[in-house]
Amino acid sequence: MNAANISRPQLKIRRISLDTGRENVVVISRRSKALRPEIFRGFSRVELRCNSKVLLATLILTDDGLVAPDELGLADPAFRRFGEPVGGLVTVTPVTPPDSLDAVRAKIQGRALTASEISAIVDDVTHYRYSDMEIAAFLVGSASFMTSDELLALSHAMAQAGTQLTWDVPIVVDKHCIGGIPGNRTSMIVVPIVAAHGLTIPKTSSRAITSPAGTADTMEVLARVDLSVDEMKQVVTVCNGCLVWGGHVNLSPADDIFISVERPLSLDTREQMVASIMSKKIAAGSTHLLIDLPVGPAAKLRSPIEAMRLRKLFEFVGDHFGITVEVVTTDGSQPIGNGIGPVLEAQDVMAVLANDPSAPADLREKSLQLAARLLEYDPQLRGGTGYARARDLLESGAALKQMNKIIDAQGPSGCRTDLGTLTSDVPAPRSGVVEAIDCLRLNRLARTAGAPIDTGAGIKVFKKIGDRVEQGEPLYRIHAFDDSEFDLAVSAAKIDAGYVLGSRSSRNGP
């Protein structure tokens, strides 16, 4: 079919202001002579070639003047990914489906895939050669079963597909939480403690996707987080650690693409979660990894048995790639810390680091526990003294000093740091003891209030499980900037505040 490239006219690139997310979209006039009849159909997939570059895109046809018949309109994301200038000449052909789709079909039919087949799939996905539905076919086909070898091959291929960091030190520690718990911003306390001690901890984090804040969003309240690989390395050289957004570092880019399909489908298999996390850690050059699995009634893991199954998979993959993996299960029954939303969470973090007496004790204690385990990886430290060392570094102000050093090194973000000025306290409907808090509900309310887009929006929690409340006493405060979002969050909280109040005695006595 190469002859097609010769006999059809080429089209001139034009950039058009359409944000199509991760999808490459190209707009072509229906009067264009560049299209072969078999691709004269909206939403078919086409292959664009310019010089030696190739981009696969979804075709939209137009009848009006948005693009001329001799032009090719590239939506912004496609324009960026193609990297060719306006006016560049492009040939358009029907898409040749990636060869690796044969392996996807084999998987659907129940065959285990080889490492090279998995590697080819990941390579094609990373280079945007798969459509959403093709990615869905791979993920769903893999969801029914994945062998241990396939899991290893997938983790490896995903790690290889992007940036691979190397560090000139024997021990590179990292921590990861599978998420789902409001607040819980332990990384921002653990990193400065561990870095102050002298271990290397180059932490990359994600932004919120369905939650009211990711660690990257919260850190951005304090410092710039969209560092390049070189900038990140520079910060780690100076500070032993960093707290940056993983998006610019391009670790395991296939993972981000898989997640963008898994999420709307609510696909959630253990193997895919493990491959996702471990591929990023392998690519990040971690040697010692602590994984936090919160377990609770509204957490991602509902029972210790689920957590144990997941733990085994992490250990299996870690062992194979020579990474020391330690998995801890933690209490995931309620928020950790008081703030939910970037500014509120950043305030909690800084209060803990500053040894402020009003700082949330649960966030402080959990962070110390996690930091202690990481410090134990230091061969120089006497076994069992990790906790005491972590506490010393926190109480002495060394951790706060290290955090400020990291903040300075990463530079200012320009992010708004003020709290939402529209506030409303959500009162207890009756007196009683807090028996349960619905983490999902609080996350949703904080998001409705505007977090993470409005960094100062969110929820400040006043009451935790076991606390006694009197009728009318505030359970938490909603913060927002936007009137309509504020109204929405307040009325949603009236319908379901997310608290269960019982009559049993409080943890602080009757």
Add this chain to the structure above:
Amino acid sequence: MNAANISRPQLKIRRISLDTGRENVVVISRRSKALRPEIFRGFSRVELRCNSKVLLATLILTDDGLVAPDELGLADPAFRRFGEPVGGLVTVTPVTPPDSLDAVRAKIQGRALTASEISAIVDDVTHYRYSDMEIAAFLVGSASFMTSDELLALSHAMAQAGTQLTWDVPIVVDKHCIGGIPGNRTSMIVVPIVAAHGLTIPKTSSRAITSPAGTADTMEVLARVDLSVDEMKQVVTVCNGCLVWGGHVNLSPADDIFISVERPLSLDTREQMVASIMSKKIAAGSTHLLIDLPVGPAAKLRSPIEAMRLRKLFEFVGDHFGITVEVVTTDGSQPIGNGIGPVLEAQDVMAVLANDPSAPADLREKSLQLAARLLEYDPQLRGGTGYARARDLLESGAALKQMNKIIDAQGPSGCRTDLGTLTSDVPAPRSGVVEAIDCLRLNRLARTAGAPIDTGAGIKVFKKIGDRVEQGEPLYRIHAFDDSEFDLAVSAAKIDAGYVLGSRSSRNGP
């Protein structure tokens, strides 16, 4: 979340000239205040509400003047499906994923679905509530296994989801071929024979999707085929039969949506094929159905065993729904008839009906065999006389008369009926006997030449399996209108003409 509908401004519908195929696409200004923060992302899915109507669509954001901040740009297909006027006020909310996706996830995890779950899925798919990747998730999840009950439930739900035809006669016959064989336009001969006899045969056909002609494309050379349900019924009342395009009749619309996802994924499971075909026949009100399964090295079915498995499934579903199903396996090793492409195939059909001595004997014979089986369903006909009756109706000119009556009743199409004027004969590279013909290859060449878009483009076959050819003697002739398509087809035929020539003796003797 209903409060969202109140507090966000509504947007005014504007129609924009974008052909996005089966996907609903909406374009909104990034400056619009109608978007909640969680949907500020390109290619997220949104729900549009206007009066009581709801449409799910894929969001594209724009920064320039394509739409104003208070406008909502609906791409053509979305505009048509929404059915609301320009200027209509629309609220935009994030999509609430259809509840039936829970069943899809259960299916992925290996559970058999209930009839009501399958019915909910089909209903949501039919109403464009599923994204492509969600449809892919269902199809791939079902590809690994589907129980007999699931197959019945799927066929039933698909049949219920669109138009359901009823006829005031006890016997309604139909025929269906699973396709893949070039030419093979038997329906256009079988329908007039059976209708001339007096049986009711309301035939709906598809257009070509990957082939150079569907029955609807070929019939359109002779008559209008895009009839509404009422027009189709009118034709059947007058003529006992019709030959119309199924697209306007809206039989099993979910099927068309499933196929649009199965095709790019090359998903091809027996159960899905049977549900697809049987749902359309159930909805069409057929009581007796003849299914033609061509078997051959380049056909959809490669072996009699594959055909038998498929036959059992058709019989199983037919029995359940009270449809008498008869399945015949036929020779799928080469084209049936001489023409490949709408005009060429229509010429073959009319030559057979006119008893033209030069008419292709294989097309005539196969059509008589199929018509004979359908005629045997007539209780008034003495058993075993179907073939003789079919031949009488053909030879007496009654079938031709009936075909002309159907053509008149359906009306003129305005379609081009002339043959492609650019022609090139493809010569035999050496002398020998035709041992095999690659059906896939000839289909692709005819399509490259411009069929079915250019109705007069295609291939006229001169040599069939068993024929002796001398070096340089034409195997077939390529017809085209478009210079570049003609060049492409001619050069592709030079690379691989699709014929295997051997030295064994010809079927017509040495």
